[in-house]
Amino acid sequence: MTTFTPATAAETLATVQWAAAEESPLEILGHGSKRGIGRPLQTEHTLDLSKLSGVTLYEPAELVLSAKAGTPLAEIEKLLAENGQQLAFEPLDYGPLLGGEKGKGTIGGVLAANLCGPRRLRAGAARDHILGIAAVSGRGEAFKSGGRVVKNVTGYDLSKLMANSWGTLAVLTDVTFKVLPAAETEVTLALRGLLDDHAAAAMALALGSSAEVSSAAHLPERVAARVAGGSLGSTAATLLRVEGFGPSVAYRIAALKDLLGNAGPLEEISGEISLSVWRDIRDCAPFADGLEKPVWRVSMAPAQGHQMLLALRMQAAVDAFYDWQGGLIWLRMEQGDPEADLLRGLVRQYGGGHATLVRAAPSHRAAVPVFEPQAPQLAALSARLKAEFDPKNILNPGRMAPAAGSATLGPATEGAAS
Amino acid sequence: MSGLLMPKPDDATMRRRDEIVADMRIIVPGEGVVDAANAMRAFESDGLTAYRQLPLVVVLPETVAQVSRVLKYCNDRNIRVVPRGSGTSLSGGALPLEDAVLLVMSRFNRILEIDFPNRIVVAQPGVTNLGITTAVEQEGFYYAPDPSSQIACSIGGNVAENSGGVHCLKYGLTANNVLGIEMVLMNGEVVRLGGKHLDAEGYDLLGVMTGSEGLLGVVTEVIVRILKKPETARALLIGFPTSEQGGQCVADIIGAGIIPGGMEMMDRPAIHAAEDFVHAGYPLDVEALLIVELDGPGVEVDHLIGLVEAIAYRNGSTTCRISQSEQERLSFWAGRKAAFPAVGRISPDYYCMDGTIPRKELPRVLHGMRELSEKYGLGVANVFHAGDGNLHPLILYDANVPGELDNAESFGADILRLCVKVGGVLTGEHGVGVEKRDLMPEMFNQIDLDQQMRVKCAFDPNHLLNPGKVFPQLRRCAELGRMHVHRGQTAFPDIPRF
Numbered sequence: 078m079t080t081f082t083p084a085t086a087a088e089t090l091a092t093v094q095w096a097a098a099e100e101s102p103l104e105i106l107g108h109g110s111k112r113g114i115g116r117p118l119q120t121e122h123t124l125d126l127s128k129l130s131g132v133t134l135y136e137p138a139e140l141v142l143s144a145k146a147g148t149p150l151a152e153i154e155k156l157l158a159e160n161g162q163q164l165a166f167e168p169l170d171y172g173p174l175l176g177g178e179k180g181k182g183t184i185g186g187v188l189a190a191n192l193c194g195p196r197r198l199r200a201g202a203a204r205d206h207i208l209g210i211a212a213v214s215g216r217g218e219a220f221k222s223g224g225r226v227v228k229n230v231t232g233y234d235l236s237k238l239m240a241n242s243w244g245t246l247a248v249l250t251d252v253t254f255k256v257l258p259a260a261e262t263e264v265t266l267a268l269r270g271l272l273d274d275h276a277a278a279a280m281a282l283a284l285g286s287s288a289e290v291s292s293a294a295h296l297p298e299r300v301a302a303r304v305a306g307g308s309l310g311s312t313a314a315t316l317l318r319v320e321g322f323g324p325s326v327a328y329r330i331a332a333l334k335d336l337l338g339n340a341g342p343l344e345e346i347s348g349e350i351s352l353s354v355w356r357d358i359r360d361c362a363p364f365a366d367g368l369e370k371p372v373w374r375v376s377m378a379p380a381q382g383h384q385m386l387l388a389l390r391m392q393a394a395v396d397a398f399y400d401w402q403g404g405l406i407w408l409r410m411e412q413g414d415p416e417a418d419l420l421r422g423l424v425r426q427y428g429g430g431h432a433t434l435v436r437a438a439p440s441h442r443a444a445v446p447v448f449e450p451q452a453p454q455l456a457a458l459s460a461r462l463k464a465e466f467d468p469k470n471i472l473n474p475g476r477m478a479p480a481a482g483s484a485t486l487g488p489a490t491e492g493a494a495s
Numbered sequence: 496m497s498g499l500l501m502p503k504p505d506d507a508t509m510r511r512r513d514e515i516v517a518d519m520r521i522i523v524p525g526e527g528v529v530d531a532a533n534a535m536r537a538f539e540s541d542g543l544t545a546y547r548q549l550p551l552v553v554v555l556p557e558t559v560a561q562v563s564r565v566l567k568y569c570n571d572r573n574i575r576v577v578p579r580g581s582g583t584s585l586s587g588g589a590l591p592l593e594d595a596v597l598l599v600m601s602r603f604n605r606i607l608e609i610d611f612p613n614r615i616v617v618a619q620p621g622v623t624n625l626g627i628t629t630a631v632e633q634e635g636f637y638y639a640p641d642p643s644s645q646i647a648c649s650i651g652g653n654v655a656e657n658s659g660g661v662h663c664l665k666y667g668l669t670a671n672n673v674l675g676i677e678m679v680l681m682n683g684e685v686v687r688l689g690g691k692h693l694d695a696e697g698y699d700l701l702g703v704m705t706g707s708e709g710l711l712g713v714v715t716e717v718i719v720r721i722l723k724k725p726e727t728a729r730a731l732l733i734g735f736p737t738s739e740q741g742g743q744c745v746a747d748i749i750g751a752g753i754i755p756g757g758m759e760m761m762d763r764p765a766i767h768a769a770e771d772f773v774h775a776g777y778p779l780d781v782e783a784l785l786i787v788e789l790d791g792p793g794v795e796v797d798h799l800i801g802l803v804e805a806i807a808y809r810n811g812s813t814t815c816r817i818s819q820s821e822q823e824r825l826s827f828w829a830g831r832k833a834a835f836p837a838v839g840r841i842s843p844d845y846y847c848m849d850g851t852i853p854r855k856e857l858p859r860v861l862h863g864m865r866e867l868s869e870k871y872g873l874g875v876a877n878v879f880h881a882g883d884g885n886l887h888p889l890i891l892y893d894a895n896v897p898g899e900l901d902n903a904e905s906f907g908a909d910i911l912r913l914c915v916k917v918g919g920v921l922t923g924e925h926g927v928g929v930e931k932r933d934l935m936p937e938m939f940n941q942i943d944l945d946q947q948m949r950v951k952c953a954f955d956p957n958h959l960l961n962p963g964k965v966f967p968q969l970r971r972c973a974e975l976g977r978m979h980v981h982r983g984q985t986a987f988p989d990i991p992r993f
Contacts, residue, residue: 097978136853136855137750138746138747138749138750138854138855139746139853139854139855140749141853161752191694191695191699193694197693197694201667201671202693202694204694204699204702205667205670205671214946216978218942218945218946219942220942220943220945220946221939221943222943222946222947224851224918224919224920224938225853225918226851226852226853226883226884226885226918226919226920226923227663227664227851227883227884228659228663228668228851228880228883228884228885228923228924229851229920229922229923230656230657230706230922230923230924230925230926230927231920231921231922231927231931231935231938232927232935232938232939232943232944232947232965233703233706233707233947233950233951234657234670234702234703234705234706235703235946235947235950237670237699237702237703237705238698238699238700238702238703238950240699240702241694241695241697241698241699242698242699246698257754258749258751258752258753258754259752261752281612281613284614285611285612285614285636285723286723287635287723287724287725287726287792288792289791289792321791321795322795322798322799324794324795324798325791325792325794325795325798327794328792328794328795329792332792376692376693376694377691377692378610378613378615378690378691378692379612379613380610380612380613381613381691401693404613404692404693405693428690428691429690429691429692430690430691430692431692431694431695431696433696448696448697449696449697451696451697452686452687454680454684454685454686455686455687455688455697455700458680458686458700458953458954459697459698459700461952461953462698462700462950462953464953465949465950465952465953465976466946466949468976468978469978477697478697
């Protein structure tokens with residue numbers, strides 16, 4: 078059992094080349110803050126990128142930042158904040174939910190897991206902000222893709238291919254992200270006491286208005302008490318975040334009040350409470366309980382989310398809340414069984430989407446597909462892509478899908494390797 | 496055609512043309528197969544008209560099943576296929592091949608679903624970009640990416656090219672506004688990526704498909720996000736004595752935390768050509784003209800106009816007009832939107848380039864372009880998506896003068912090399928196609944290109960879909976698949992543990 082800790086891209090390349098030659102699988106790690114997500118790995122060696130660290134380029138006026146893949150996200154967010162900027166896609170921190178520390182994680186992990194947050198509706202995810210990468214494929218080849226400019230259609234977008242690949246196609250060594258100005262002001266409008274279906278309707282109305290709502294979440298009764306240190310109280314809260322320049326925020330909040338005045342009691346939340354409400358929703362704080370009860374992250378069409386959940390509640394004990402106008406559903410399975418088939422069947426029945434088992438005991442993660450199983454043709458296409466980039470299956474083997482094994486290796490490959 | 500090498504036509508396919516045409520008529524009955532040379536003439540080129548080629552046969556399917564059967568038929572018989580939307584590509588992405596079926600998707604022209612609660616439109620790929628906005632504007636919604644060809648270009652083509660437009664700094668490119676597609680692989684398999692929900696369950700194949708220039712699959716359905724129209728929009732028209740000042744003004748606007756809906760710059764030749772053509776009232780005594788458009792609630796727009804105006808003065812603007820009416824805002828844009836035809840009036844032909852650069856390099860690149868202009872003896876006018884660094888130099892030439900097209904192409908290639916040298920890229924929104932294919936090594940080494948081709952190999956291992964585009968050199972997938980590792984040479988005990 079060896080842990081490699083390269084400090085340069087060249088050392089990373091040498092390590093992967095060695096592993097490819099030895100056909101010796103590697104677990105690819107940054108800080109390990111998301112290590113509990115995916116099928117458990119059984120690799121002999123670990124490639125730890127936390128020493129491959131440092132911001133290499135930051136030009137605020139050009140809205141661009143490059144960093145080595147192992148650079149702490151916290152360091153980047155601090156640097157951006159000092160310049161009034163941010164990663165607008167608001168990457169979530171899985172640490173507390175998975176029983177780990179707060180504030181860990183690397184910028185490479187942000188892309189590999191395609192992180193995002195409540196602003197996903199308007200600002201997108203990591204995939205929407207990545208401009209360029211350098212990486213080492215499972216073949217032990219160092220390559221680059223993209224660049225440092227926003228508008229670029231030169232060749233295939235391999236940077237996006239790295240998003241949500243969980244270290245299974247290539248080891249990132251450098252990433253370049255688009256950065257954006259942080260909003261000057263943030264105010265949250267809370268509608269209190271709505272049931273899920275009314276909340277969904279209110280959020281659809283708000284997002285369909287020109288008030289430029291940047292985030293919309295619904296915390297059902299009792300869940301509401303588990304954010305921002307309980308400052309919302311336990312009544313159901315339907316939350317609409319409005320960001321921008323002061324006069325504009327005031328105007329848009331007023332417009333939303335006009336629009337939704339009949340829906341129920343309204344409250345304005347601003348300052349530190351608003352910030353911590355959205356941070357806790359982002360990080361799934363209501364379920365960061367130190368327990369091992371399975372937690373799902375489900376993405377669906379916003380208007381169908383609550384219908385699926387209603388049907389699920391008929392058959393299983395779940396605790397749940399919504400982000401993304403109702404399209405992102407966080408679920409905690411209260412009886413300890415993930416109920417994967419039941420949940421995924423209902424997601425399909427209510428218009429489709431995907432369910433990821435983001436927290437579960439290793440035994441569950443070994444037995445239940447953590448990532449949504451794909452239709453056969455799509456699964457085959459993904460497997461072909463994996464085989465192209467990592468023919469020896471040495472990068473996080475089996476983390477996303479059961480390993481295809483040596484069947485993907487043609488006779489030509491065997492010959493060349495001997 | 497100036498020295499463009501396309502894949503050698505396959506003799507066996509050429510000999511079987513009659514049989515292939517007959518089989519296509521069985522798969523796509525009715526008027527969907529065109530094989531007469533005079534009728535195929537309409538399809539011989541796309542927006543890059545310097546290159547023309549008649550295809551083997553033109554096929555216009557109407558159903559997904561037909562697309563699947565055509566592709567499977569061709570895959571089984573090693574016949575090449577070139578997909579085409581509306582044919583507005585400016586890089587030759589839809590240029591036919593002599594031995595290839597031209598698969599035209601224009602009959603896929605229906606909107607399938609409008610879903611306002613989820614703010615989604617499901618459209619067939621042949622629906623025009625503007626057609627989506629038209630379908631939802633009565634409810635105050637629109638589809639944000641707005642390439643200047645939006646009246647004609649198809650949404651399927653937008654996916655293939657990852658099209659942008661003047662609003663993409665604030666609202667994103669096609670890749671940021673498409674939630675899902677249905678596509679057919681070269682082997683005939685139908686695959687769905689994404690849907691009405693956000694993000695992929697596995698690899699981001701939707702992200703890879705977007706901008707893949709028709710080499711990976713044929714799009715048969717597109718699911719896009721629509722947005723509510725901003726309440727209002729106003730524009731500033733700002734003139735500067737130097738391009739440096741204009742460039743600094745752009746940097747300062749962004750530095751102040753303002754992301755305008757649109758931010759366009761023109762240089763002196765472009766300003767003069769546009770003013771002569773549409774009389775927009777542009778100042779003629781400036782070197783750089785900036786149009787900054789702010790959109791959103793009226794109170795926000797008014798607030799930001801004040802900030803931008805102050806930034807402009809600080810940077811030495813000599814003229815700054817603020818639109819006081821919708822009519823005046825449109826008049827500011829009239830010259831910019833007519834810039835291409837305006838340049839067409841002052842030169843028999845023009846060649847439109849599409850590099851992107853880091854914004855701060857604008858003065859250096861404009862300076863380099865002036866030197867190149869003298870070297871090649873050809874004029875150049877510049878329009879610039881200033882917000883995102885996307886430069887459109889228009890090279891003026893006369894195709895009737897022998898050698899001048901070649902000269903213009905060499906000039907263009909040098910401009911793109913300059914863009915890459917300062918940290919930019921070969922193409923911001925027009926695509927590589929055939930036009931910039933042979934310049935790819937300026938930006939990528941062979942290993943970089945091999946990784947891109949490996950994606951191709953996973954989708955279309957026999958290189959049958961749109962070959963001769965994007966990649967300067969086609970390498971067989973079997974050859975690419977070999978792994979050249981030498982066990983023992985990097986033995987475990989020797990490896991440094993860093």
